[in-house]
Structures are given as structure tokens and as C-alpha cells.
Amino acid sequence: MMPGLLIKSIIKQKPATHRQTFEAASPVNHVHADAPPFFVLHGRNDSLAYVEQARTFVEKLRQKSAQPVVYAELPFTQHAFDIFGSVRAAHTAVAVEQFLAEIYARQRQAAVA
Structure with missing residues (x-):
């Protein structure tokens, strides 16, 4: 997913400070x-x-x-x-x-x- 859209509209956190959140949100990790x-x-x-x-x-x-x-x-x-x-x-x-x-x-x- 487009990183900007993911950050702005869905997760609303930055990957640099919330890496685990982004990894948990990715279907490939499940x-x-x-x-x-x-x-x-x-x-x-x-x-x-x-x-x-x-x-x-x-x-x-x-x-x-x-x-x-x-x-x-x-x-x-x-x-x-x-x-x-x-x-x-x-x-x-x-x-x-x-x-x-x-x-x-x-x-x-x-x-x-």
C-alpha cells in the first residue's frame, strides 16, 4: 500500500517509531x-x-x-x-x-x- 496513505489514513503513526504496528498490519506477516x-x-x-x-x-x-x-x-x-x-x-x-x-x-x- 502507498506508504503515505497508510500512514495518514489507516495506521496514523510513523514507521520509524512504530515498526511493530506496521509489521503486524501486513498480511504477509500472518x-x-x-x-x-x-x-x-x-x-x-x-x-x-x-x-x-x-x-x-x-x-x-x-x-x-x-x-x-x-x-x-x-x-x-x-x-x-x-x-x-x-x-x-x-x-x-x-x-x-x-x-x-x-x-x-x-x-x-x-x-x-
Whole structure:
């Protein structure tokens, strides 16, 4: 996330004096082996949450989690691209629906076995 926005609007403290607060707020520092399935969607042109942060998060998830981790990086896409209806948003919604259906089917199958 943009450091200025994070400091001004969310954490309201400076990283130099509150490092632990910033580290605790970062999802990448909470990745563990028991993490649930993840489908991470990120716009390559996102100016609020940098795409490199999503890539790092996904990499750590794939290293530690036993569950599926899917990553879709959407070119020419900004933060909150799906707020307004578009072909891209519709296709993304279908992809999320398919991911959730697959996870649900796996869990049901495991419960029967």
C-alpha cells in the first residue's frame, strides 16, 4: 500500500517509531501452513496497493500453505477496478465463482471420504 496513505489514513503513526504496528498490519506477516485457500486478484497498475506486495504475499502463501493459492494479475487494471461494471469485472467474477465452486467441491469430497 502507498506508504503515505497508510500512514495518514489507516495506521496514523510513523514507521520509524512504530515498526511493530506496521509489521503486524501486513498480511504477509500472518501467512502460515494452515492458511485457507486464496485467490488473489491484483491490478498491475494499482496505485494504492503496489503489485509487488501482492506478488510477495502470494509467493509466501505458496511456500507455506497446504491449500490452493491462485494469483491473477490483471494488466492495465487499477485498484477497485470491479466497482464499475465492465467485461473485465464480469470475467473476474466468473473466475472467482469457479474458484469457490472448486474449493467447495473439494471440501465436500473430503467430508465424504
